[in-house]
Amino acid sequence: MAGSQATERQAREVASESRPGADWEPVIVAFLCNWCSYAGADSAGTGRMVQPANVRIIRVPCSGRVNPRFIVRAFQRGADGVLVSGCHPGDCHYSTGNFYARRRLLVLKSYLEYLGIDPRRFETHWCSASEGQKWADIVRSISETVKALGPAQTLAGL
Amino acid sequence: MPRKLDVKTLGQAQGALRAEARRLLTDGTVSVFLGHEEGWDGLPVAFFAATPEEAGRLVWNPLVAFNLAKYLLDRLAGEEKVGIVVNGCGSLALDRILKDHRFPRERLYVVGIPCTGLLDPEKVLALPDEERERVLEGGEAGEDLYLKRCGWCDAPNPVVYDTLIGDPVPDEPVAQEYPRVVELEAMTPEERFEHFKGLYEKCIRCFACRNVCPACNCRECSLDQWEPLWMGRSTGASEQLMYHFIRAFDVAGRCIRCGECERVCSVGIPLMELNDKFLKDISELFGVKRPHVPADIEPLGQFALEDPDLEGAV
Structure with a gap:
């Protein structure tokens, strides 16, 4: 299974990156919808806005595509924080995808907290294609929050 | 009662x-x-x-x-x-x-x-x-x-x-309460984490809870899939966590609160602690009074414009 070997290797790389130290930097996995937030992140980049390099972006068709398992898996494989961002409610490219996502992620957030995972490590945002500045702010704020919290060892080290 | x-x-x-x-x-x-x-x-x-x-x-x-x-x-x-x-x-x-x-x-x-x-x-x-x-x-x-x-x-x-067969019995409404969930919620996150970790470590993944569950009725169970491999085949608390997360989340909003999963568990894991949390959240967040009674559209299969927003929520 070449695919799963590659996944294991990536997981090890992510895990080794998040080993604590003086110059420790958190690893944050971001699931961005193709239509708004990914383009928003792109516009932050082309606008040359300064943002921390802690966020690893995974592009998904819609925030409704984000299976809650992705988020738990990211934590298991060594992510210190997870971010999901989609179009603003009402602006979904597929009309209603982010409304479904909102319900699901609302329940998920409460559940992660219940399982003993700090809820500040998981954030959901709505960011449109033109909101490059907002994206930069989101990245800055979550990076600072997660850095202050320290490495998330709980799930990965279970 | x-x-x-x-x-x-x-x-x-x-x-x-x-x-x-x-x-x-x-x-x-x-x-x-x-x-x-x-x-x-x-x-x-x-x-x-x-x-x-x-x-x-x-x-x-x-x-x-x-x-x-x-x-x-x-x-x-x-x-x-x-x-x-x-x-x-x-x-x-x-x-x-x-x-x-x-x-x-x-x-x-x-x-x-x-x-x-x-x-x-x-x-x-x-x-x-x-x-x-x-x-x-x-x-x-x-x-x-x-x-x-x-x-x-x-x-x-x-x-x-x-x-x-026979006459209907008196059917008085029973307020749905989740005392164990409330108890767990009052603990610190660290205590809760240790508590659940103990449960995952006990699990032998016999799948009895999945097999007995009337809500776990998919044609193909994602836990049996090889591609994508949602849950690793190795045993250990980490994979058991994934197993219990998948099982509980997939029946969230569809669980009928029969507690069979807990009854058939071969190692005595109180699985309703996981299921009840979803029932409680769904009733509180989306105002579903009897979340365990099957509805035409399940609570997580629909949405309302006035659902609480979670942008940046901490």
Whole structure:
């Protein structure tokens, strides 16, 4: 299974990156919808806005595509924080995808907290294609929050 | 509240059930009737009666705890009509399968029996012989002998049926409370994490909880899939966490709160701690009063514009 070997290797790389130290930097996995937030992140980049390099972006068709398992898996494989961002409610490219996502992620957030995972490590945002500045702010704020919290060892080290 | 066992009515119901099943099998309304028969150790086991004579083997007593609805999935192939007997919670399980469009209603003939409470078979079996007789024949059961779900049951009468045997029992609303979840929520995140870690470490992944669950009725279970490999094959708390997360999240909003997963768990993991959290959250966040009762559209399969927003929520 070449695919799963590659996944294991990536997981090890992510895990080794998040080993604590003086110059420790958190690893944050971001699931961005193709239509708004990914383009928003792109516009932050082309606008040359300064943002921390802690966020690893995974592009998904819609925030409704984000299976809650992705988020738990990211934590298991060594992510210190997870971010999901989609179009603003009402602006979904597929009309209603982010409304479904909102319900699901609302329940998920409460559940992660219940399982003993700090809820500040998981954030959901709505960011449109033109909101490059907002994206930069989101990245800055979550990076600072997660850095202050320290490495998330709980799930990965279970 | 646990309901009072009524042995006399149960006996009459068993007679009426056998007669009804015999009638259905004789006049060809159904080609097979799904009920319980007595197993080798005295506990009821699932039983497909295929001839009028076999209908005489059907039993109805306070130990028919497990719901039969999931056995219908074994009869998906073919066109034959299937008869099934359900009590209150059994009918919720059946309704779950029907609302999930997993078995056609036209191929079903449902015999409903109002429920006066069920006993935990394991606990009854563990009693000394004399006491067990007193419980089963005299109906003198202490509150601790009842199934946990009888404590929060608000559907003693079947919600789906074609024929009802006996009179409906008084059906008073029971406020759905989740005391164990509230208790856990009051703990610190670290304590909770350690608590759940202990449960994952205990799990041997026998899949009994998935197999018994009427809401776990997918054609192909994602836990069995190789690609994508959602849950690693190695055993360990980390993979067990993924297993229990997947299982609980996939039945979130569809769980009928029958507590069968917890009852059949071979290592005694209190699985309802995980399921109840979703039921509690769904009722609080989306205002669903009876989240365990199957609805046409499940709570997580719909949305409302006024749902709480979670942008940047901490």
